[in-house]
Amino acid sequence: MFFSIIIPLYNRPQEIDELLHSLTKQTYLQFEVLVIEDGSKNDAKAIVESYRNQLDVHYFFKENEGQGFTRNYGFERAKGDYFIIFDSDCLIPSNYLEEVKNYLYDHHLDAYGGPDAAHESFTPVQKAISYAMTSPFTTGGIRGNKKHIGQFHPRSFNMGVSRTVWEKVGGFILTRLGEDIEYSIRIHESGFKIGLIPNAIVYHKRRTSFSQFYKQLHFFGRARINIYKHFPAELKLVHFFPAVFTIGFIFTIVCNILYWPLGFVCNFFLLLYFMLIFFHSWSVNKSLKVAFLSSISSFIQLTAYGLGFIQDFIKRVVLKQQ
Structure with missing residues (x-):
């Protein structure tokens, strides 16, 4: 099973450096990485190129369209059996691809999502924000939870779709404002099977300040x-x-x-x-x-x-x- 990891990027060179570094630690090695710069003014080309000796990594630069259409750009160029989408502010545990591969062999899924957690290196504010987004006492408790309400909708910070889904359903038709939920609903309606892989955890930094967090949640x-x-x-x-x-x-x-x-x-x-x-x-x-x-x-x-x-x-x- 070969994976294509697709990462849209917009003016966040430090984040992509940390994310790519975490991918060099993967125990399962059958994957490529596509970094698509979405019209950034502060591009990360030099940082991405510095990983060429450690990863099968490909860098692309395109005009700004938003994350949904930027992921589509990556889908069009990916070689994998599964396309995995990460946000640039994620860190990936070393066993992530191993867990996904094993789960997909045992339980067929056409698309999947995974939970997020706080890494020990996160600041207290980042850990608090992570708690708010995953707590049973807030609406965050339904995200990445085994006991989710209704249909499970993968979120695009940690989401995988098979090549078959891409070929039959297409990609994102919204570039923002709930584009990942809209996409997963269309995948459901096309008869494909979507599920949660409980151990496919990523460490999601989210926002680094409460003011940024407020803007993000207002948008949500x-x-x-x-x-x-x-x-x-x-x-x-x-x-x-x-x-x-x-x-x-x-x-x-x-x-x-x-x-x-x-x-x-x-x-x-x-x-x-x-x-x-x-x-x-x-x-x-x-x-x-x-x-x-x-x-x-x-x-x-x-x-x-x-x-x-x-x-x-x-x-x-x-x-x-x-």
Whole structure:
């Protein structure tokens, strides 16, 4: 089984250096790497070329189109039986391809996704953000979880599709705003089998600051409405949770100003909720600092996603704007 690893890249030379270095440690060696620079001003050509003696690596530069169409560019040039997509801010464990190969031999999948985790080298903020995106107490708990709700939709930071899927379904038709979910829904609807490979873990850095994390999650909230416009049945109750939390938080503030007894009750439940997050993160990360930061990152995740969701729900669903 031969893999083609496809990595879209935009102005992140340091990230691709770390990612390629992690790929030199793979125990399974039947793979190539395609790095597609998506119109970057700060390109990584020299860094990628420096790995030619360690990896079967190919560098391409194209005009900026966004990550979805950049992955398609890689699909068109890949030689593998499976195309594996990574985000440039991932680190790949040495046994990743071995785990994927063994799983695919034992359980046929036409497309797959894998979980993400925090690496020991991550900063406390990165570990807290990783917690917020994978915790059972936030909507992140449904990502890469064996007990996912409804159909499993691989996410493009860690996703694989067979050549057969590419030939019959094609690639991404959206370049951003939920392009990976839209793609996996079309793969499902074409009759292909998609599943989670539990041990195909990547270490996903995500964002390095809370301000960047807020912008990303606000975008994710808007992306969910974009998916709804293409596939209305894919909007589930769980996707409303961050919006409900956000509205509840605003209601709590109003109550504290206008009617403090009700505000006191709301404060109690908010405090209880974030205490659960704090102690769960402490047990997972073994760090009081990360546990404290996890409370902040979870709040940001819920409110940023909720505000993005509400914004585009009003604009695109209620007001019917394009």
